[in-house]
Amino acid sequence: MSYTRSLYERVFHAIGFEAIALIICAPALSHLMGLSLAHAGAFTFALSFIAMVWNIIFNIIFDRISNQLNLIRTFTMRVAHALLFELGLVAIVVPLAAWWLDISYVEAFILDIGLLLFFLPYTLFYNWGYDSLRKIFLKTRSTSY
Secondary structure, X not given: OOOOOOHHHHHHHHHHHHHHHHHHHHHHHHHHHXXXXXXXXXXXXXXXXXXXXXXXXXXXHHHHHHXXXXXXXXXXXXHHHHHHHHHHHHXXXXXXXXXXXXXXXXXXXXXXXXXXXXXXXXXXXXXXXXXXHHHHHHHHHHHOX
């Protein structure tokens, strides 16, 4: 099965991912760090935007490699996908969090570990669910013609 998606679908996929994450994370960050919801929301939105762009780029690359190697998207493959995505994001988020929140790199890294503990399973299950719904949609769409 080919996993090539249009840029439009990649953008739709990324916006859905980030919108749900934003709804969950902004209030949680506000509460946990004692920040105003506006400050936490702005920071979360910035992270969301960066993650969305990284999501699109990462998934285009992942699709190309997956198709070239004829990889089957098993549960193990999804775990690898989530880990690689999050490791790339760590490199971007830690310096930004340290600057934005005026905290040390160590504190920013600890914050990022907390985000990672949320986003690893979230990434895994969002993408697994997205692929499952996409497969149903494509099957339904192909039988309706």
